Amino acid sequence: MARSDINETSLEMLHEITDWEGLFDGAYSIRQDGTCADLHSTDTIRIVPKTDNPGIDIYIAAGKKKDTVYIPACVTKSGVDDVVYNDFHVQSGADVIIVAGCGVHTTDDEGARHNGIHRFFLEPDSHVLYKEKHIGTGIGKGLRVIDPVTEVELQEGAYLEMDTQQLAGVDKTVRATKAKLLKDAKLVIRESILTDDDNVAETDFEVVMEGEDSSVDLISRSVAKGESRQAYHSHIIGNCRCTGHSECDAILVGNGKVDASPALYAGNLDAALIHEAAIGKIAGEQIIKLQTLGLTEEEAEEKIIEGFLTGVE
């Protein structure tokens, strides 16, 4: 498959998930329907197709400036079940933005699925910002499924920030994230998930802090509309002097349902772990306030959900 084979559906989804405007500045690998459609390496970011499995190894060296690598994946028709293994090898001192993202499009009553298995190996003092958006589009009764699996190993002083959003239209997702943090490593995860209709979303986090002064900050925002269901499970394990914070907030609209099960394990006297959680409908006073500013009830609800999911830095 070549660049010219990237179809209209992919282009539309690339725009949604990566802000694609016809060009990526930097290294990239564009995947369409289970095949690599285009790939480009740079001096500091080398992308190598795997030989044993579908997928790529991405080697990121320290550069003079912050680099960006794009690795979007699109499934553009029913009947595709794409599994891909992407490994990120981030060398000491590297500072990079990874823009991932996935779109799944159905064309008839048969389902379409993308299963991205990502492994992150961050060497000491490397710095990564990982951005990922998921979207489902299309017609027919076929289920649009995205099942990402993420494994993270942060060595001494490494920093990983993961900003993940499920925008809309994904019928089913099971998201599994596991991380191990060594000394002074820091992991920040911001996840937002929007479900509607009969969508089902499950998200599981397991973060183990093994190194002194490591820290994790896990912020999850969910909106469950229609008849959709979401389940959130997190397990933060502190086996040393470390700090862990998780925050799970969910808004229910219509008959949406959310099951949140946060868990903390402190295996050391100096492990400081905190969890905050809140689930409920939109506060009536928030809608009223925006109505007094001229919005209708529906506009107010939309604005509150939009702000809640996208958040404020």
Next chain:
Amino acid sequence: MLELQNIHWELPDGEELIKGVDLAIRPGKLTVITGPNGGGKTTLAKLIAGLYMPTEGKILLDGEDITDYGITERSKAGIAYAFQQPVRFKGLSVKELLKIASGKDMKEFEMCHILEKVGLCAAEYMNRPLDTHLSGGESKRIEIATVLARNASILIFDEPEAGIDLWSFSSLIETFEKLKTEKSGALLIISHQERILNIADEIVLIAEGKIREKGDRDTVLPLLNINGRGCGCPLGREVVNG
């Protein structure tokens, strides 16, 4: 002009909290509603803004009957209401709320202009979320700013002094005084604060759901007994009647 004609309002259990209020709020004037706690001041403001619907009576805005208008319709008709207790939003920023309030894509200098009036620096606050990280005084000042950002003909402020430090309060008084001269709209402030009463054009005293006194400042202010005999109704009527 906003006119309340024989406004009544009762709780679902039938207890009447507003008992036949007649009031005219005039453009270009600052009207202050004052009175003891629980007397019906905030209820009256909510009746004007459409948060509560009167069980009896009429509300007219420039002659138009807006009694049956909901909150959004009243807002669009030109009524702006600053809550006594500001509402917190997880995820919405100060900038976003001001944009909604103004109904347009505000430029940074416009936000500076609005936030300056409540003693806040736009550069510092524009991108802050309206959540619990803001102090009570900060969120109160932003609440006031949302009303200032609106192009409204009736501006209602419910106890704007609550939670605001002394320095910011001085600049707020200046803002209200400027609004009196700049705007053709009407200002309605619910307050117990003497400094606000001192800049009023008209003062309305409400207690037990009824207007007890109304008139120009020089007539009503001496009746309020601000420096007088201690607590209770400013007029001492609770004692007399009770």
